[in-house]
Amino acid sequence: MDIFAKLQNIVTPLRISNDPAELYCYSSDASYIKGTPDYVVMPSTTAEVSEIVKLAQKHHIPIVARGAGTGLAGGAVPLCGGIVLDMSRMNRIIDIDIRNLQVLVEPGLIHADLNRALEPHGFFFPPDPGSSEMCTLGGLIANRGSGMRSVKYGTVTDYVLDLEVVMPDGAVIRTGGRVMKSASGYDLTALMIGSEGTLGIITGARLKIHPLPEARAAVLAHFNELEAAGRTVSAIMEKGIVPSACELMDSTTIKAVNTYDANLNIPDCEAMLLIEVDGAPCSVESGAARVAECCRELGAFDVTIAYSEPEMKELWAARRLAGAAVTRLNPGKTRVYIGEDIAVPLSAIPEMLREIRNISDRHGLNIMTYGHAGDGNLHTGMAIDTLDEEQWEVLEKTADDIHLAALRLNGTVSGEHGIGSARGMYMIKEHGGALDVMIAIKQALDPHNIMNPQKVGLE
Amino acid sequence: MDIFAKLQNIVTPLRISNDPAELYCYSSDASYIKGTPDYVVMPSTTAEVSEIVKLAQKHHIPIVARGAGTGLAGGAVPLCGGIVLDMSRMNRIIDIDIRNLQVLVEPGLIHADLNRALEPHGFFFPPDPGSSEMCTLGGLIANRGSGMRSVKYGTVTDYVLDLEVVMPDGAVIRTGGRVMKSASGYDLTALMIGSEGTLGIITGARLKIHPLPEARAAVLAHFNELEAAGRTVSAIMEKGIVPSACELMDSTTIKAVNTYDANLNIPDCEAMLLIEVDGAPCSVESGAARVAECCRELGAFDVTIAYSEPEMKELWAARRLAGAAVTRLNPGKTRVYIGEDIAVPLSAIPEMLREIRNISDRHGLNIMTYGHAGDGNLHTGMAIDTLDEEQWEVLEKTADDIHLAALRLNGTVSGEHGIGSARGMYMIKEHGGALDVMIAIKQALDPHNIMNPQKVGLE
Numbered sequence: 042m043d044i045f046a047k048l049q050n051i052v053t054p055l056r057i058s059n060d061p062a063e064l065y066c067y068s069s070d071a072s073y074i075k076g077t078p079d080y081v082v083m084p085s086t087t088a089e090v091s092e093i094v095k096l097a098q099k100h101h102i103p104i105v106a107r108g109a110g111t112g113l114a115g116g117a118v119p120l121c122g123g124i125v126l127d128m129s130r131m132n133r134i135i136d137i138d139i140r141n142l143q144v145l146v147e148p149g150l151i152h153a154d155l156n157r158a159l160e161p162h163g164f165f166f167p168p169d170p171g172s173s174e175m176c177t178l179g180g181l182i183a184n185r186g187s188g189m190r191s192v193k194y195g196t197v198t199d200y201v202l203d204l205e206v207v208m209p210d211g212a213v214i215r216t217g218g219r220v221m222k223s224a225s226g227y228d229l230t231a232l233m234i235g236s237e238g239t240l241g242i243i244t245g246a247r248l249k250i251h252p253l254p255e256a257r258a259a260v261l262a263h264f265n266e267l268e269a270a271g272r273t274v275s276a277i278m279e280k281g282i283v284p285s286a287c288e289l290m291d292s293t294t295i296k297a298v299n300t301y302d303a304n305l306n307i308p309d310c311e312a313m314l315l316i317e318v319d320g321a322p323c324s325v326e327s328g329a330a331r332v333a334e335c336c337r338e339l340g341a342f343d344v345t346i347a348y349s350e351p352e353m354k355e356l357w358a359a360r361r362l363a364g365a366a367v368t369r370l371n372p373g374k375t376r377v378y379i380g381e382d383i384a385v386p387l388s389a390i391p392e393m394l395r396e397i398r399n400i401s402d403r404h405g406l407n408i409m410t411y412g413h414a415g416d417g418n419l420h421t422g423m424a425i426d427t428l429d430e431e432q433w434e435v436l437e438k439t440a441d442d443i444h445l446a447a448l449r450l451n452g453t454v455s456g457e458h459g460i461g462s463a464r465g466m467y468m469i470k471e472h473g474g475a476l477d478v479m480i481a482i483k484q485a486l487d488p489h490n491i492m493n494p495q496k497v498g499l500e
Numbered sequence: 501m502d503i504f505a506k507l508q509n510i511v512t513p514l515r516i517s518n519d520p521a522e523l524y525c526y527s528s529d530a531s532y533i534k535g536t537p538d539y540v541v542m543p544s545t546t547a548e549v550s551e552i553v554k555l556a557q558k559h560h561i562p563i564v565a566r567g568a569g570t571g572l573a574g575g576a577v578p579l580c581g582g583i584v585l586d587m588s589r590m591n592r593i594i595d596i597d598i599r600n601l602q603v604l605v606e607p608g609l610i611h612a613d614l615n616r617a618l619e620p621h622g623f624f625f626p627p628d629p630g631s632s633e634m635c636t637l638g639g640l641i642a643n644r645g646s647g648m649r650s651v652k653y654g655t656v657t658d659y660v661l662d663l664e665v666v667m668p669d670g671a672v673i674r675t676g677g678r679v680m681k682s683a684s685g686y687d688l689t690a691l692m693i694g695s696e697g698t699l700g701i702i703t704g705a706r707l708k709i710h711p712l713p714e715a716r717a718a719v720l721a722h723f724n725e726l727e728a729a730g731r732t733v734s735a736i737m738e739k740g741i742v743p744s745a746c747e748l749m750d751s752t753t754i755k756a757v758n759t760y761d762a763n764l765n766i767p768d769c770e771a772m773l774l775i776e777v778d779g780a781p782c783s784v785e786s787g788a789a790r791v792a793e794c795c796r797e798l799g800a801f802d803v804t805i806a807y808s809e810p811e812m813k814e815l816w817a818a819r820r821l822a823g824a825a826v827t828r829l830n831p832g833k834t835r836v837y838i839g840e841d842i843a844v845p846l847s848a849i850p851e852m853l854r855e856i857r858n859i860s861d862r863h864g865l866n867i868m869t870y871g872h873a874g875d876g877n878l879h880t881g882m883a884i885d886t887l888d889e890e891q892w893e894v895l896e897k898t899a900d901d902i903h904l905a906a907l908r909l910n911g912t913v914s915g916e917h918g919i920g921s922a923r924g925m926y927m928i929k930e931h932g933g934a935l936d937v938m939i940a941i942k943q944a945l946d947p948h949n950i951m952n953p954q955k956v957g958l959e
Contacts (some may be wrong), residue, residue, distance in 0.1 A: 138847075139738050140734045140737075140738055140846060140847040141734070141845045141846050141847050142737055142846070143845075163740050164740070184683055185682075185683040185687070186683065187681055187683075191680075191681055192680070195654075195658060196681050198657075198687065198690065199654060199658055208933075208937065212933050212936070213933070214931075214932065214933040214934040214936075214937060215931075215932065215934060216934055218910060218911070218912055218930075219845040219910040219911075220843045220844060220845055220875075220876055220910070220911055220912050220915065221650075221651070221843070221845075221846070221875040221876055222646055222650055222655050222843060222875050222876075222877065222915055222916060223644075223843060223912040223914065223915060224643055224644040224645065224646075224694055224841075224912075224914040224915060224916050224917060224918045224919070225912045225913055225914045225918075225919055225923070225926075225927070225930055225931070226694070226919060226927060226930075226931055226934070226935070226938055226956060226957070227691060227694065227695055227699075227937075227938045227941060227956075228644070228657065228687075228690045228691060228693060228694055229934055229937055229938065231657065231687045231690030231691065232686060232687060232690065232691050232941075234687060235683055235685070235686065235687055236686055240686075251742075252740030252741070252742060253740070275599045275600070278599075278601055279598050279599055281622050281623070281711030281712070282711070283710075283711060320779065320780070320783060321779070321780065321782065321783030321786060321787070323780065323782030323783060323786075324779060324780030324782060324783045327780060327782075328780070382683075384679045384680070384681060384682060385679060386600045386678040386679055386680075387599060387600050387601065387680070388597075388599040388600050416679075416680040416681050417679055417680055417681075418681065451677060451678040451679070452677070452678075452679055453677055453679050453682040453683075453684045454684055455682065455683040455684045456679065456681055456682060456683060457681065457683050458683060459683045459684075460683070460684055460685060464684070467684075468684070468685060471677075471684055471685075472673075472674075472684070472685055473673065473674065474667075474671050474672070474673040475673040475674060475675055475685070475688055476685070477671070477673075478667065478673060478688055478945065479685055479686045479688065481944045481945060482686060482691075482941055482944060482945070484944065485940045485941060485943065485944030486937065486940055486941070497685060497686075498685070
């Protein structure tokens, strides 16, 4: 059977490739996971996706959808070869429907492009991944992504009204509808969100949008004790303040960021919290003051409040550099994304931070910790010489310890990046018998396991 | 096989019954659907539920969980006999964990009891069904309920972090965790929410809580044109105002409520909107003023703003009576809950209201329309002489027309009450091929179909 020829009957030859150089470009994402496809296809319509899936099903060929390849756990990497569907051509905004507080988009649309299109209307799509300028909405949905503002606005699950999905048999279904709420039938929309392409391929999404806040303010606070910063996070929440972001950077991150850009001149301290509030101007002012007071009560020094956009931009500058700065602290080394996305209950943040310190000391590996402390999601940054096998071993042990510590503290191995293949081995430990239920669903909907096999710890 | 004796080995005899008088009490909910169980059991632990489910599985006996029986679609009615599990004894609040913004509860807990327990802490559980003082949280979750405030705060799906579920084989699983967000594996929590006991039995729930708003205000507006009221709803949203409630009453409802309590003295008009805003005091004030202005722009008269609790209580009085007042307009008749829970996109509210009027005229049956216009969820109230077969026929045709009109306008047959058996026949029309996916999941997880059979249109 000549699959290539059959694919050419479905999409124009220019949008199919089996050229090794091309295939190589699709053999990795932003993680360390590798796997080369046999074919890459760029569909431009749902009908094409459906035909390709039918072909794959007929011949039991693995099929993996790919957005921008910004994933950090190997989710879009074709571990078993087969077909990669590059969804980037399906990137239209089909409808901006302000009256119904929703938009209809194709999955290949870049996240930031949606928000740029919504801004003139005074609306936005709240989930805000760090990779906003690169990642696609399909990828964000398939990985149940969120970002800095989920502490107030929730994750992507809270903003998807309906998905168009091509199922493993090629059937095209709609999982939801245009209404703002419904109690009609199983929530297939939520089931598809975070399923990482293992149950079907998202070809369209109807998303809820939210009015842009009228005002914002940011509070920057420095701490001489790491755990005090952790305690401050839940203290703010306990006071009934819901910040729109609550970001943490530990001393290692601060050091890295200062090395990256000496002009930032962040005080040499154990931790920094950056807390944003948004809403009506008057409530933002009182909210920021209460946040600042709470930080001081818990021992913060150099507490600054910024109300204007330029001032806020300055406060945010350090946080934005955190990801990029990892390698500055470790010249000649490469950041490897592994163990980088744990989340714990808010009250466990101080203990988790202490654990990470201990793990770092134990293995002698620098760990930068930063992230969305407001929802307990901590990113850890580690860099090694990737050509050195021993360093790989240390890195893997370190990541394993981080994952296990998070689970011990009733946390999760992934707050927002997904399981992919990088974290599959923790699924049984995290979910116990619930994993059997996930596997039963997978087997029922995709009996020949063609949809993104060997992912999400399902096999 | 003596199932009764076997049940007595699991729970104390006092909490099992097969007495016809007792069984009769469990043969209906708040809808017109009837079905008598063979046994009623009141478990008090998850372990007991698990043992009972194992017994039911072994002998292929249908098993139906029941909260307070306030359901409006027959969800808790045992259509195929078998065992009814009365969950009302499992009604403890196990943990109020303010630091982690969550509570752990048993499914039989009454909704209002949770909010009474949270109030001293300055927090609340936002979903607010009209049956708050009666309904259980397990029932609310199983039916994906919401209420008046979902326009701002979302539905119950947005507030469940984790469910303990007894699966059809008796296995006890946890679907989520203690973290505020997770991208780890399929969202079984959301899958169980709204599954109406057809996939498993909820024995515990970890719920997210929210700080109580500091202030509230209510705006009451009267309209001489029904559709203008409908248009006002989406106009408010378009302006970027997110009210905490947006309730509508049509002229028939106003007439009924005035008949019920003449002191209310509502102007004889085509429609009334009651819009609530909450948040920081200053933002509430400006928000209410903007809402009032928007109402006037769209033709409202007698626009009142209430800031104090007693004033607000007065404004809300009429809305609260709407449900009870139906029969006052139709002396000697009984309200039958049927076709009472449609929801449509916000922009379709005016057309849906017009459709309901036409349907009422066509069938010569009074229809009161009221409900959560802010999320497009409209409740219709109809009353008949339930002993008159002809009137039943007219009622059913009327309800059918309402459901079909909602679907034609891209709506749903249930916004918040669930499908049960009353609305099962609309599932294929509303969901198309997605219903096949739901059925495949049901068959995979409950192959002998013991879990609440003949519900949600799955067979």
